[in-house]
Amino acid sequence: MIYQQYARLVNERPAATLRDLLAINPNGDAVAIDEVEPASELFKRFDTAAMSIGALSPEAHEALAEAMNCLGGNSNSGEGGEDPARYGTNKVSRIKQVASGRFGVTPAYLVNADVIQIKVAQGAKPGEGGQLPGDKVTPYIAKLRYSVPGVTLISPPPHHDIYSIEDLAQLIFDLKQVNPKAMISVKLVSEPGVGTIATGVAKAYADLITIAGYDGGTGASPLSSVKYAGCPWELGLVETQQALVANGLRHKIRLQVDGGLKTGVDIIKAAILGAESFGFGTGPMVALGCKYLRICHLNNCATGVATQDEKLRKNHYHGLPFKVTNYFEFIAHEVRELMAELGVTRLVDLIGRTDLLKELDGFTAKQQKLALSRLLETAEPHPGKALYCTENNPPFDNGVLNAQLLQQAKPFVDARQSKTFWFDIRNTDRSVGASLSGYIAQTHGDQGLAADPIKAYFSGTAGQSFGVWNAGGVELYLTGDANDYVGKGMAGGLIAIKPPVGSAFLSHKASIIGNTCLYGATGGRLYAAGRAGERFGVRNSGAITVVEGIGDNGCEYMTGGIVCVLGKTGVNFGAGMTGGFAYVLDEDGEFRKRVNPELVEVLDVDSLAIHEEHLRGLITEHVQHTGSPRGEEILSRWSSFSTQFALVKPKSSDVKALLGHRSRSAAELRVQAQ
Numbered sequence: 001m002i003y004q005q006y007a008r009l010v011n012e013r014p015a016a017t018l019r020d021l022l023a024i025n026p027n028g029d030a031v032a033i034d035e036v037e038p039a040s041e042l043f044k045r046f047d048t049a050a051m052s053i054g055a056l057s058p059e060a061h062e063a064l065a066e067a068m069n070c071l072g073g074n075s076n077s078g079e080g081g082e083d084p085a086r087y088g089t090n091k092v093s094r095i096k097q098v099a100s101g102r103f104g105v106t107p108a109y110l111v112n113a114d115v116i117q118i119k120v121a122q123g124a125k126p127g128e129g130g131q132l133p134g135d136k137v138t139p140y141i142a143k144l145r146y147s148v149p150g151v152t153l154i155s156p157p158p159h160h161d162i163y164s165i166e167d168l169a170q171l172i173f174d175l176k177q178v179n180p181k182a183m184i185s186v187k188l189v190s191e192p193g194v195g196t197i198a199t200g201v202a203k204a205y206a207d208l209i210t211i212a213g214y215d216g217g218t219g220a221s222p223l224s225s226v227k228y229a230g231c232p233w234e235l236g237l238v239e240t241q242q243a244l245v246a247n248g249l250r251h252k253i254r255l256q257v258d259g260g261l262k263t264g265v266d267i268i269k270a271a272i273l274g275a276e277s278f279g280f281g282t283g284p285m286v287a288l289g290c291k292y293l294r295i296c297h298l299n300n301c302a303t304g305v306a307t308q309d310e311k312l313r314k315n316h317y318h319g320l321p322f323k324v325t326n327y328f329e330f331i332a333h334e335v336r337e338l339m340a341e342l343g344v345t346r347l348v349d350l351i352g353r354t355d356l357l358k359e360l361d362g363f364t365a366k367q368q369k370l371a372l373s374r375l376l377e378t379a380e381p382h383p384g385k386a387l388y389c390t391e392n393n394p395p396f397d398n399g400v401l402n403a404q405l406l407q408q409a410k411p412f413v414d415a416r417q418s419k420t421f422w423f424d425i426r427n428t429d430r431s432v433g434a435s436l437s438g439y440i441a442q443t444h445g446d447q448g449l450a451a452d453p454i455k456a457y458f459s460g461t462a463g464q465s466f467g468v469w470n471a472g473g474v475e476l477y478l479t480g481d482a483n484d485y486v487g488k489g490m491a492g493g494l495i496a497i498k499p500p501v502g503s504a505f506l507s508h509k510a511s512i513i514g515n516t517c518l519y520g521a522t523g524g525r526l527y528a529a530g531r532a533g534e535r536f537g538v539r540n541s542g543a544i545t546v547v548e549g550i551g552d553n554g555c556e557y558m559t560g561g562i563v564c565v566l567g568k569t570g571v572n573f574g575a576g577m578t579g580g581f582a583y584v585l586d587e588d589g590e591f592r593k594r595v596n597p598e599l600v601e602v603l604d605v606d607s608l609a610i611h612e613e614h615l616r617g618l619i620t621e622h623v624q625h626t627g628s629p630r631g632e633e634i635l636s637r638w639s640s641f642s643t644q645f646a647l648v649k650p651k652s653s654d655v656k657a658l659l660g661h662r663s664r665s666a667a668e669l670r671v672q673a674q
Helices: 002-011 039-043 059-071 107-111 139-145 165-178 195-204 223-228 231-248 262-274 282-287 310-316 321-342 400-414 434-444 607-628 629-634 638-644
Strands: 020-024 046-048 095-098 113-120 130-131 153-155 183-189 206-214 254-258 279-282 356-358 419-425 453-462 474-482 491-498 525-530 541-547 559-564 579-585 599-604 644-649
Touching: 002 113, 002 262, 002 321, 002 607, 020 262, 046 321, 059 282, 095 107, 095 206, 095 356, 107 434, 113 165, 113 206, 165 183, 165 195, 165 434, 183 231, 195 206, 195 231, 206 231, 206 279, 231 254, 254 599, 262 321, 282 321, 400 419, 400 434, 400 453, 434 474, 434 491, 453 559, 491 607, 525 607, 541 579, 541 607, 559 607, 579 607, 599 629, 607 629, 607 638, 607 644, 629 638, 638 644
Parallel strands: 046 279, 095 113, 113 183, 183 206, 206 254, 254 279, 419 453, 453 474, 474 491, 491 525, 525 541, 541 559, 559 579
Antiparallel strands: 020 356, 130 153, 579 644, 599 644
16 A cells, blocks of 8 residues: 555654654554554544644645544644634634734634644744745735735744743633633643643643644744754653653643654654644645645745645645545554554553663664663653543633623623623633623624623723623723733723722823733724733734823734824834834824834824824724823813824835725724714
């Protein structure tokens, strides 16, 4: 058979990886292959790696999803969003990725997932962000990513809402609140110390950890990174397995490995070293026609697999789902044969069986200097605990206020009937509104309830992620203040925050919301009668907002929406901004010094009559929703304040088109002056 020839070439190649220096070592009686768990059980452990639509052609992306859904495995959407038309069909990606760019991440995207993967880093380019070249950002891709066609899209190196393991725990909680049925996965790279990181991830209540090795075929990495960066997955997997077992956590979390897996032998070795799930990228791509030309970034893939060029896709793409299913069926058959030879009937029974591997001497002088004995050390589990996942990993916080809001609002959501509620809120109430938004997105879509909103009024101090993933039809009004991540990932609706009546401080000189608010927002409106913290509006793709001051790194990597700042900003404003625009009040005349001028330019609003009108309308709405004294002052002295506003826009955009065009990335651009 052709697959057997392929497997022989791979398995008998000259030693090129650490696992090639480990041989399978049967040391017991074999069993009949009929006694081994069926291929259908193995397919549940197979995933295709995260490759976005945009990086791949729509045809290739959908073919991977169809193939894995047919088998009972999982395909991964990558970080480019997904066409809602695929939800509920056999073309849906059951794994949805949340990466640093948050492209296409909406409530509906998240609730249509069985697994949500947080990509902390990528094996072939650890610590780096990513780019999708402008040539590949067609109108269709731009629509899915809430961005501008033809403009290169940048994924930041870090997640701007993850700077500690506690921040990661918060994001995991955010995701579990919007989609409680989904497993939450965290993708880490193989590196020294990854075991300690993985232990923290397990304590942050993740359900699955992926250890990614350097040996992937990613087309999104610089050649220097492909050649020189990253570590073998064998090292990271063993360290992670041993650390999780030592800390009594391995039985609570599923462990996956990816990076260059090609045959059943790779699966057996990875399972023995600790993995119970396996990610494949290159193999399925080759099955679809990829020729490994490494020109993915040029948009001229010769086989139509990794291009948006319609001609190349029409004339040269011949990939079909059955080719991918055939590949995985052959791998599963090879795995079952090897399991029978080793006398093992269940894949999980291989985990930790390092006696089934033996170290080879090496075939070169350098290989002979390698000591791999530590890879074969057996981790001893705590009494009564397994070496693989046997339990769920639920968070300690049950989201009581979230549950109350959903329970009370659910009948009105089902009936499409507007309703108003009132609650007290404390700083321990996190991710408030996420469960309601998830339910609305599941039943009516992201904007399906916009005409019949559920309104909730809160009094007190909101915990982290107030209004996270806010869907159209959810309006949250808070009298008090809020912590970090307000409106993160919001897709619609409204959030209004104001201080209590009688507050003695000046709103534009006091913080009312924390850091990283509106991160990755795709729509909706946020009005805050006070200052916001750092990294405000990072990767904003469509939200309209008015705040009264922000910290450093505002509007970074912004691709859509409108930001209005009625006070002072921090430094590095507008770095990487390729869409949308901002109004900033520049009272001290120093704002231009705080702008990152690489991709944006600064204009005077008073020279643009239509923008002056639009700005005044925005501030009027801000005052209506928050009663802001700062907004009232500006409106009452409009002739003097209007000359102090600056407009920040991408150099690539035409100022005349900013207000004239309506797109999905900014559902409402014009606000009528009142």
